[in-house]
């Protein structure tokens with residue numbers, strides 16, 4: 279289905295007014311990099327970002343925006359309250375190009391990459407480019423989009439996506455996109471679950487709660503819109519597959535072995551780099567994607583994948599350099615609610 283410009287504007291307006299309550303709409307700028315400044319009607323930046331504090335896909339986008347120094351309205355979607363299961367929000371995502379060109383995700387691989395599993399209408403982040411009246415509904419695509427439109431802000435697009443190494447940078451984004459983040463988040467390591475204990479309790483039974491919430495919100499709109507019905511059915515099927523996946527010890531063991539291999543591949547890139555970052559001394563999108571990934575792994579208690587191996591000491595040095603960047607500090611480490619619970623990363627969090 280192709281939406282007209284007017285239809286897209288209506289969808290954008292409706293979701294802005296109904297999904298996120300005013301106190302969770304904040305104006306992020308270089309001088310106010312945390313969500314502390316309430317958005318007012320006078321604030322009219324080009325971008326609006328539906329995101330959630332803890333979401334790793336939101337971390338990638340917030341960090342990219344921070345690296346670029348781009349102002350935006352942050353619209354905090356409360357995943358724990360299933361605000362992302364509001365059909366109005368799904369309609370926004372279903373109006374994006376990626377939704378039109380990709381099959382719906384109805385199965386589960388452990389990753390959240392759209393190329394891997396398909397399109398999920400019920401997740402964050404979603405970027406709205408107010409100036410272009412366009413909706414971009416996938417973290418990897420959003421970060422690429424931000425790089426590609428940046429010349430408009432007088433910032434060289436080559437900064438995070440240099441043309442001479444674009445293919446190499448894109449290959450790293452694809453690798454991180456295929457990373458089994460979600461399985462490691464919701465599933466225990468059958469050989470010793472080191473996820474923070476409070477987080478373990480909070481996330482237990484998450485897939486079942488998601489299914490129940492989806493069914494409840496579907497009830498009120500079922501049969502009204504075939505596209506929405508298909509998106510609900512696909513998500514319920516995906517969450518059922520996820521539940522079976524993360525409670526299967528063999529699948530979790532394979533997931534952890536794959537993670538170890540991907541971390542090893544990062545080690546090889548860094549060893550060949552000759553500089554601080556993946557590609558020499560140029561900080562690129564590849565580094566944003568890897569740094570938030572390593573931070574999430576540490577949060578979940580998987581830092582041992584490199585910290586307990588002398589041949590991977592360079593990954594620790596890389597991670598520390600990345601965590602120290604201002605973009606990482608404000609978009610992730612100090613962003614309220616971004617990394618609750620974890621004792622593994624306590625030294626990186628703001629002191630109380």
Ligand SMILES: N[C@@H](CCC(=O)N[C@@H](CS)C(=O)NCC(=O)O)C(=O)O
Nearest residue numbers: 333334335390392401402403416417
């Ligand atoms: N391919 C999407 C995946 C996004 C995604 O899976 N988001 C997660 C948080 S990182 C989410 O919103 N989960 C909520 C849910 O499944 O209910 C992207 O990269 O943006």
